[in-house]
Amino acid sequence: MNPEHAALIEGEPLPRERVDSFLEAPYRGAGNCATSHNGPAPATRQNEPPSVARQRRRWATQVVLTDELARRACTQRGLKVPEEVSPASVLAVAETDVADLGSIVAAALAHSQAAQTLLAALEAEQTVPEAAVRDYYDRNQDRFLTPDALRRGVTPFDGAAPEDVLPYEDVREVISRELHRAAGRQAFFGWLDQSRAGVTYSHGHEHPGDPSHPDHEHRH
Template identity: 85%
Template structure:
């Protein structure tokens, strides 16, 4: 709830229109791999808060990924771009790969750029959230469970 409220305020400050939820019980599914990458609190906020989704999308859209970063990612991760045939043959992309064993850079460039923009947007979101949460003061007895700054950080609500 705190993350949702902080995101609503940030969206208002940025002039972003937050879509109304169709149903208060509707839940957006968040992929398990995203939960692992995002953490359970952010994943829950994304699943339940249109404001969080709007803010994250805006932060992702603001990111610029230089061409050199995209190319560097491709060159360092050739194993991700093996062709199906090369995978079946067990080709090592860093040792014995022939020129046709990896997908051409031009074919995967846009996909890599989107992945890097998404990662940069998430990093910007985490930075924003850490800063925004730092300014929150909880009422006594309603501190965040697990907050190590609270003397009773193992309490439950």
Template identity: 80%
Template sequence: MERPRGLHQGDRPGGDGVTGHAALVDGEAIAKSRVEAFLDVRGPGAPHRGAGNCATSPHEPAPARRQAEAPSAARQRRRWATQVVVTDELARRACADRSLNVPEEVSPASVLAVAETDVADLGSIVAAALAHSPAARTLLAALEAEQTVPETAVRGYYARNHDRFLTPEALRRGVTPFDGVAPEDLLPYDEVREGISRELRKAAGRKAFFGWLDQARAGVTYAHGHEHPGDPSHPDHEHRH
């Protein structure tokens, strides 16, 4: 399968504005125009704030979203967007290397709203990349499918988290795991086993995705103004994801 390239037709390495590159992946250019196109998406859920939670959906009227922002916030937003675009490119390459079929992209405006829980669990960069990039979602699904969850891990989770498996009747009586739980106060293990296994496999898949991304980023060099928003080498850095 042919590996997708980061340099689009009409872009050139070097220069200012939306021409030139935002980053190099193993020496191949990721065009600035890709970052600008991502930033130009407007509508519910479009990123418009700083590097921290700009992946979340603000549900603000259009004029509020388009108000002028501080130069430092704009710089951080561009750096944050570069990370999302680079993650998409790295995922495209990983999918090509694994011969994974990536579905057609949908309209960016329809996928950029990211749940606050995903931002909390994943960080805004990874959460937005998964919302924005079909390749990232495809790769995550493949990594999740590769995970094996031992039966001992499932049983251990059940034993350590009785509060999650109280029956409705036990909850109505005010039973808590701190007061001692009788076997009849818990949902049977066989009924919840598959759900626990699925949850643990999902967590393991996300851990594998983070491990892959950390390793894949080693081959990335960023252009000036497109560094990671948490990079302490520039004055506006914020160590927020």
């Protein structure tokens, strides 16, 4: 394991000490069963299997790397780069965010104000056509049943009456915000995949899903 850096980003080192600092802080995120990132504090991890410890380090490297890449992207876009936060400020990550984003991105967004800033900028750049909003409404009528219809057990598949469904005008803004959010997340995923293409990892810091090492786990 390289004693100085966890990875090289376009030839520039990402200090290993940043990963170490992140690992030393208690992480209260939801994590997942594959790598147990919501495990106990470091002092109580001494007996964990070596494969779990290795995966934890690889996972932490990805969180710290995402923060660094986001800082660089914010600088390139002329966005104000927030002050670096302490690893101890990582907030609990909801299981739903882990399910929607994956534990790496969910934790990075909880840890990194730069990643949050970049995500907000990407979301603001998205355009959702009116036709897409209307199409979502028409294809998901079950999400817009009135409270009375829900109490009566009505479903769109049973032939809900027009009065059983909330009017499009009443829910249009909610749908638009949701689609903008989804489009922003997709843009963030695309940016992250492209940005990581120029990264070379030191031994022991590879991506946890990299099949070239024996502990790889495709769920991350």
